[in-house]
Amino acid sequence: MKNKKNFRYSVNANTLIIGAIVIVLLLNSILIALNDKISLQLDFTYDEIFKLTDETKEIVSKIDEDVEILMITDGSDTEMYSLVRNILDKYTQENSKISFSEINYVKNPIEIKPYLDEMPTMQLGSLILKSAGKHEIANSKDFFTNNSQSNVERVVTGKLANFMDEYTISEIMLTSGHGEAAMTSANAIFEMEGYKTVSFDSLTENFPKDANSLVIICAPQKDFGAEEIDKLDKYLDNGGNVQIYFDPYHTGEDLTKLESYLAEEWGIVRSKNVVFDTQGIEGSQYLLAELGDHEIVKPLKEGQKRVAYIPANPIEISDTLPVYVEAGALLTTSNSAYSATMEEITANAYQKPSDSEKGKINLVVAATRKNYDLDGKETTGKLLVSGTAETFNSIVSDTRFANEDLLLNTIGWMKGNSANISIRAKILPSGQLMLERNQFWSWFVVLVVIIPVLLLAAGLTVFVKRRYK
Numbered sequence: 001m002k003n004k005k006n007f008r009y010s011v012n013a014n015t016l017i018i019g020a021i022v023i024v025l026l027l028n029s030i031l032i033a034l035n036d037k038i039s040l041q042l043d044f045t046y047d048e049i050f051k052l053t054d055e056t057k058e059i060v061s062k063i064d065e066d067v068e069i070l071m072i073t074d075g076s077d078t079e080m081y082s083l084v085r086n087i088l089d090k091y092t093q094e095n096s097k098i099s100f101s102e103i104n105y106v107k108n109p110i111e112i113k114p115y116l117d118e119m120p121t122m123q124l125g126s127l128i129l130k131s132a133g134k135h136e137i138a139n140s141k142d143f144f145t146n147n148s149q150s151n152v153e154r155v156v157t158g159k160l161a162n163f164m165d166e167y168t169i170s171e172i173m174l175t176s177g178h179g180e181a182a183m184t185s186a187n188a189i190f191e192m193e194g195y196k197t198v199s200f201d202s203l204t205e206n207f208p209k210d211a212n213s214l215v216i217i218c219a220p221q222k223d224f225g226a227e228e229i230d231k232l233d234k235y236l237d238n239g240g241n242v243q244i245y246f247d248p249y250h251t252g253e254d255l256t257k258l259e260s261y262l263a264e265e266w267g268i269v270r271s272k273n274v275v276f277d278t279q280g281i282e283g284s285q286y287l288l289a290e291l292g293d294h295e296i297v298k299p300l301k302e303g304q305k306r307v308a309y310i311p312a313n314p315i316e317i318s319d320t321l322p323v324y325v326e327a328g329a330l331l332t333t334s335n336s337a338y339s340a341t342m343e344e345i346t347a348n349a350y351q352k353p354s355d356s357e358k359g360k361i362n363l364v365v366a367a368t369r370k371n372y373d374l375d376g377k378e379t380t381g382k383l384l385v386s387g388t389a390e391t392f393n394s395i396v397s398d399t400r401f402a403n404e405d406l407l408l409n410t411i412g413w414m415k416g417n418s419a420n421i422s423i424r425a426k427i428l429p430s431g432q433l434m435l436e437r438n439q440f441w442s443w444f445v446v447l448v449v450i451i452p453v454l455l456l457a458a459g460l461t462v463f464v465k466r467r468y469k
Contacts, residue, residue: 060091060094060160063097063163064097067130067160069101069128070129071085071126072124073104075107149399154193173208174216177222178223183216208235219389221247223257225257245386246270248275264322268327269316274341275313275314277337289307289333290331297331299409306400308398310388310390314361315363327367364386
């Protein structure tokens with residue numbers, strides 16, 4: 001009788017242990033399956049690098065055609081692959097229309113051959129995004145900055161948006177033929193954000209007809225002709241958007257026609273002097289600007305971000321503006337700034353010349369002008385004028401400052417489009433442990449399966465022995 005009782009207890013105990021093991025294994029299988037559909041991870045990184053922004057989620061939720069994302073690899077498993085793969089998994093979890101896989105270009109070179117013309121050099125980790133006969137290339141060289149920031153989400157989301165008509169962004173057109181400066185740093189930002197840039201000669205070609213376009217005139221060294229000014233004015237009358245950046249070290253011909261147009265039609269006056277602020281020096285290279293009250297800089301102000309500039313031309317706003325024109329300052333100097341000729345500034349070792357006055361000076365001005373056709377239809381042209389091009393060019397690559405945010409905010413404001421994409425770089429996590437896939441599963445089995453089962457078995461054994469001792 002006693003043996004029968006012990007046997008029954010033994011069977012019950014073993015059944016309980018086996019059942020517990022089955023439950024643990026089943027639970028882990030369910031969690032693994034669910035992880036392909038929803039994220040079961042907690043993101044404790046400073047910038048939530050593994051969590052999609054609300055803007056990305058909104059765009060991804062509107063994708064209604066299959067999108068295939070392919071990552072080019074060489075068969076190895078690196079920290080970069082793991083990080084990009086982890087982020088892309090969030091896209092597939094957000095929308096089942098998006099799929100992600102990898103191409104080993106060593107084993108399957110044929111698959112990427114059609115895209116090699118768009119990748120001058122093979123960039124491992126680059127992405128090919130395909131949907132409805134169209135494709136986009138996301139180059140891995142754009143994924144990470146030299147100061148440990150990730151652009152993976154902003155690049156991928158920008159490419160996905162190009163598949164959707166709602167988010168298709170018209171071209172940014174750069175004028176040429178007047179000795180304009182190259183916009184190397186800004187163009188890199190435009191590319192990551194999905195903007196298409198095109199150079200055009202405003203003398204022989206027309207300004208765009210699309211009111212959702214943007215024309216940038218960057219540090220011209222030669223004046224615009226009367227015909228070009230007329231084209232520019234009509235473009236703005238039709239609701240166009242224009243940004244003009246002056247060169248404070250301008251040595252070319254006077255920009256008489258362009259400056260007269262701004263003064264007479266917009267009430268915006270460019271001074272030939274150069275602004276310098278002894279109280280706003282940041283290091284030995286940049287000056288710090290103060291933010292105005294305009295809606296463009298409001299988010300920067302709320303985030304207590306800093307914007308830098310180099311010595312610039314003052315941009316004044318007339319006391320009496322033309323009809324239907326409204327203008328306001330985006331960036332100004334502090335009250336300790338002064339303006340003088342560059343010769344006077346250097347002759348005084350960058351100290352205030354005795355005959356110059358101190359005071360707050362405008363660096364960047366934004367303006368709108370309403371126009372009404374014969375039927376009373378209203379259009380609004382938008383204009384931005386900066387006393388230096390570098391505020392929107394070379395300094396945008398310096399992540400100590402929010403010049404990149406300022407540039408993108410100006411474009412968003414000009415387009416007046418809620419579909420404008422403005423996802424920013426995220427700070428990469430430091431000190432993280434990255435495991436290869438085979439290592440991951442080995443540790444997964446040990447930590448999540450074997451150890452819990454052993455602990456459970458040991459606990460049940462102790463319980464049974466003590467219970468029926």
